Amino acid sequence: xxxxxxxxxxxxxxxxxxxxxxxxxxxxxxxxxxxxxxxxxxxxxxxxxxxxxxxxxxxxxxxxxxxxxxxxxxxxxxxxxxxxxxxxxxxxxxxxxxxxxxxxxxxxxxxxxxxxxxxxxxxxxxxxxxxxxxxxxxxxxxxxxxxxxxxxxxxxxxxxxxxxxxxxxxxxxxxxxxxxxxxxxxxxxxxxxxxxxxxxxxxxxxxxxxxxxxxxxxxxxxxxxxxxxxxxxxxxxxxxxxxxxxxxxxxxxxxxxx
Numbered sequence: 001x002x003x004x005x006x007x008x009x010x011x012x013x014x015x016x017x018x019x020x021x022x023x024x025x026x027x028x029x030x031x032x033x034x035x036x037x038x039x040x041x042x043x044x045x046x047x048x049x050x051x052x053x054x055x056x057x058x059x060x061x062x063x064x065x066x067x068x069x070x071x072x073x074x075x076x077x078x079x080x081x082x083x084x085x086x087x088x089x090x091x092x093x094x095x096x097x098x099x100x101x102x103x104x105x106x107x108x109x110x111x112x113x114x115x116x117x118x119x120x121x122x123x124x125x126x127x128x129x130x131x132x133x134x135x136x137x138x139x140x141x142x143x144x145x146x147x148x149x150x151x152x153x154x155x156x157x158x159x160x161x162x163x164x165x166x167x168x169x170x171x172x173x174x175x176x177x178x179x180x181x182x183x184x185x186x187x188x189x190x191x192x193x194x195x196x197x198x199x200x201x202x203x204x205x206x207x208x209x210x211x212x213x214x215x216x217x218x219x220x221x222x223x224x225x226x227x228x229x230x231x232x233x234x235x236x237x238x239x240x241x242x243x244x245x246x247x248x249x250x251x252x253x254x255x256x257x258x
Contacts, residue, residue, distance in 0.1 A: 032221055033213075034090045035059060035072040036080035038142075040165050042189045042245040043094040043209070046074065054185070054245040055094030055111050058238055059211055062108075062228035068221065076163040078143040088216040091225075095212035096146035106217055108225045109210035110233075112242060113251050115184040116150050116203045121173050122196035130154070130201050137178035140168045147181035150203055169195065185246055206251060 037044040043055040051074055063070045075083075084092035085104060094111055095101075118139070120126045126137060134155045141147040143161045151159060160177060162168050165186060171177045173196060180197075182190075190197060211229070213222060232238050242248060 031069045031071045032089065033063065033068055033070045033217075033225075034083075034087070035063075035070055035211075036075055036083050036090060036092050037072070037094070038077040038080055038164060039074060040077070040094070040183070040186060042185055043183070044074070054241050055209065057241050057244075058111055058229070058232055059093050061232055061237060062211075062225055065231055066224040066228040068224060068228075076143075077145060078163065081144045084212055084214055086214070088214050089218065089221070091211050091213035091217070093211045094209045096207045097210050097212075098146050098149045098207070100149050101146075101212070104215075105212035106215050106222050107210045107212060108222065108229055109208055111209040111211060111229070112238065113206040113208045114186075115206055116147055116181055117184050117187045117199050118201040118203070119172070119180050119182060119187060119197050120178070120200050121175065122198050124178075124198070126178060126200065128200050133179070133200070140171055140177040140180040141182075142168065145181075146207060150207075151181055154203070169197070172197065185251075188246060188248075 037051065037056060039045055042053055044051060044053040045056075046052075051072055056072075060072070062068075073080075080092045081095075083090045084095075091108070092105075095105070096114075097107060097109060118130075118133070127133060135157060138158045138160055139151060139156055140160045140162060141151065142165060143163065148159060148161075160171075162171065165182060168177070168180050168182065169190065172180045179200060184202065187197070187199060211225065213225075239249075242251070
């Protein structure tokens with residue numbers, strides 16, 4: 001009798017597990033948009049099991065305001081980028097707009113902007129003059145990151161690629177890299193957290209950030225998302241998120257000029 005009860009319990013558990021899987025699959029199928037991102041504070045990061053940040057909060061707010069069903073997932077940047085490039089109704093954020101990427105995606109913008117910083121470990125004797133750096137020191141960056149585009153246009157050729165910004169910073173502070181290229185906002189966030197890094201050079205231009213969607217994404221959905229972002233900017237929500245996650249009143253306050 002006990003054996004029969006055990007078999008029944010196991011069967012019920014199996015059915016429940018399968019139903020749970022089906023529910024997850026149904027939710028994914030029902031979603032109109034699949035959002036993918038990376039761990040790159042303060043734009044996107046995990047807190048208490050939820051993806052939050054300057055970019056993530058804005059994107060989620062856009063979807064809620066426009067009543068768009070969505071999923072959201074954190075992945076290595078190169079994987080997230082690939083999905084948005086190759087899968088319909090997939091969008092990746094927070095994505096820097098560059099001329100090289102212009103035709104690759106349908107753009108929902110602006111989610112904000114940031115300057116690219118070249119940084120070193122605090123106390124490093126690497127010079128600050130760009131002319132003395134280019135071609136002489138290795139620079140760490142993420143795979144498929146916009147930093148690669150900027151660095152190559154400046155003449156850098158010795159680039160080391162990593163899956164995420166955490167690994168880039170870890171390699172830098174452990175003296176396994178000479179330099180690293182990261183967002184100005186991320187630099188300020190890390191300094192506030194006590195990470196011992198210094199800015200070597202700011203590349204000047206503010207790079208616009210966006211939600212980058214597969215170009216085959218439904219046109220009506222793209223328009224709704226842009227309407228949602230316009231609303232987020234218009235009523236001050238975007239400015240509120242900038243202050244919440246960086247303490248700054250404007251993007252320019254987080255550039256090399258300040």
